[in-house]
Amino acid sequence: MKPLKINVDVDSSLRDTPQAICDVYKQYFDSNSLLTPDDITSYDLKETFPLIHSVSNFFNTYAIDLFLKAKPYPGASKLLQQLYQNHFVYLVTDQPEGKEKLTELWARANGIPYYEIHCTPHKELLEADVIIDDKPSTINNYKKVFPNATTILIKQRYNSLEGDFQISPDCLEDILPIITSISRR
Numbered sequence: 348m349k350p351l352k353i354n355v356d357v358d359s360s361l362r363d364t365p366q367a368i369c370d371v372y373k374q375y376f377d378s379n380s381l382l383t384p385d386d387i388t389s390y391d392l393k394e395t396f397p398l399i400h401s402v403s404n405f406f407n408t409y410a411i412d413l414f415l416k417a418k419p420y421p422g423a424s425k426l427l428q429q430l431y432q433n434h435f436v437y438l439v440t441d442q443p444e445g446k447e448k449l450t451e452l453w454a455r456a457n458g459i460p461y462y463e464i465h466c467t468p469h470k471e472l473l474e475a476d477v478i479i480d481d482k483p484s485t486i487n488n489y490k491k492v493f494p495n496a497t498t499i500l501i502k503q504r505y506n507s508l509e510g511d512f513q514i515s516p517d518c519l520e521d522i523l524p525i526i527t528s529i530s531r532r
C-alpha cells in the first residue's frame with residue numbers, strides 16, 4: 348500500500364459546523380429559531396440566517412462555540428485514525444486569523460490525529476494525492492492545479508445541486524475503502 352498525502356478540510360467535513368451555527372444562532376440571535384443544517388442552502392450564511400449581518404464577525408465572536416465546542420461528525424475520529432496509520436493526513440482549514448489554535452484543541456479533544464495542520468484560504472497551493480472538502484469551489488481549484496489528485500466532496504445540503512463531482516460518498520465511513528483502493532493502484 349502506497350502512503351498517500353491526504354488533505355482533509357475540517358469545517359462541515361469532519362466538524363459539524365452547520366449544527367454549531369444553528370445552535371449559536373438560536374442561543375444568541377433568535378431563541379425561536381427552528382433552523383437546522385438542512386435549511387442551509389447557500390454558502391452565504393446571511394441568506395439562511397437573516398440576523399447575521401457580518402459573517403466574519405459571527406465567526407470571530409462565537410469562535411469557541413463554532414470551532415471548539417462543535418461536535419465531530421459520526422465516524423470522523425475513526426476515519427482519521429485509520430487513515431493516519433498508513434498515510435500522511437493534513438488538516439487543511441480556513442480559520443479566521445488568530446483562531447487556528449481552537450482547531451488544534453478540537454482535534455485533540457475529539458481523537459482526530461493528523462500529521463500537520465495548515466490554516467489557509469488558498470488550499471489549492473498545498474499538493475496532495477487526495478483532497479476531501481465540502482466546498483465545490485475548493486475542489487475545483489484543486490483540480491485545476493493538481494489534475495491527477497482524487498477529490499472527494501463531502502455532501503451537504505448547500506452543495507447538493509452543484510455539478511458532477513468525482514466522488515461524493517454518503518457518509519464518512521465510505522471514504523476509507525475509496526482511499527485504500529487508490530493507494531493500491
Ligand SMILES: [Mg+2]
Pocket residue numbers: 356357358359360480481482
Ligand atoms: Mg469546509
